[in-house]
Amino acid sequence: MDNALTKVGSFWISKKAKQEISNISHDISSFSNAVEEKAKWVFNKLKVKPLKPLPDFLRDYNLPSGLFPRNITSYEFDESRAKLIVYMPSPCEVCFKDSSILRYATRVKGTVSRGKLSRIEGVKTKVLVWVKVTNVSVESYKSDKIWFSTSGVKLSRPKDAYEMPRDGAKVEEF
Incomplete structure (x- = not known):
């Protein structure tokens, strides 16, 4: 065998x-x-601790709670790199109380620090034409201004116009 x-x-x-x-x-x-x-x-x-609602998160960083539309899908925050990513169901725009308009891509990225959202990707504002917003900042807690930096231009707007989240109106393209 x-x-x-x-x-x-x-x-x-x-x-x-x-x-x-x-x-x-x-x-x-x-x-x-x-x-x-x-x-x-x-x-x-x-x-991992659950994320706060986005308006509360923004307020904790001394940013206006209505900086992003109310109808976001979700957001992520990587605390170790201070990276914020906000997701929208579609490209949209918001007309604020001061008649300014921001347009959002389906994904907005940026770096968060106290009173500042920098290195932004996915947000535009209308001046005479649509320009990319690169930074948003508030100088101090007591400041009544919010500053939007675009390609070479810094725009001052009333901070209270961005305090209440508003619904974003769907647009065809960012």
């Missing part, structure tokens, strides 16, 4: 059956590792 059968306990098992058992054991181990990794991922997501 060429050792085609192996005795395991009181059972004789062929080499092929032995290989199948080994394969099944390997598959179970791989599946178990995948489940464990996903469980760790879910646990880490759950232990």
Whole structure:
């Protein structure tokens, strides 16, 4: 006999059956590792503190709570890099109390610090033409002005015009 059968306990098992058992054991181990990794991922997501509503988050950074439309989809904040990403259901624009207009892409990115949203991508304002907004800042808690920096121009607007979140009107393109 060429050792085609192996005795395991009181059972004789062929080499092929032995290989199948080994394969099944390997598959179970791989599946178990995948489940464990996903469980760790879910646990880490759950232990991250939930985000505040965006208006409250902005207020905490001394930015007007109505800087973004009310109808955002969601937002993310990476505290370690101070990166804010705000998601909209579609490109939209908001006309504020002072008649200024901001237009938002479906995703707006920027870096947040006390009284400032800088390196902005995804926001435009209308001066005579649409220009990209690169920074938004408020000088102090007591300031009644908000400053919008665009390509070479700094616009001062009344801060209270941006205090209440407004609905964004859908536009075809950013």
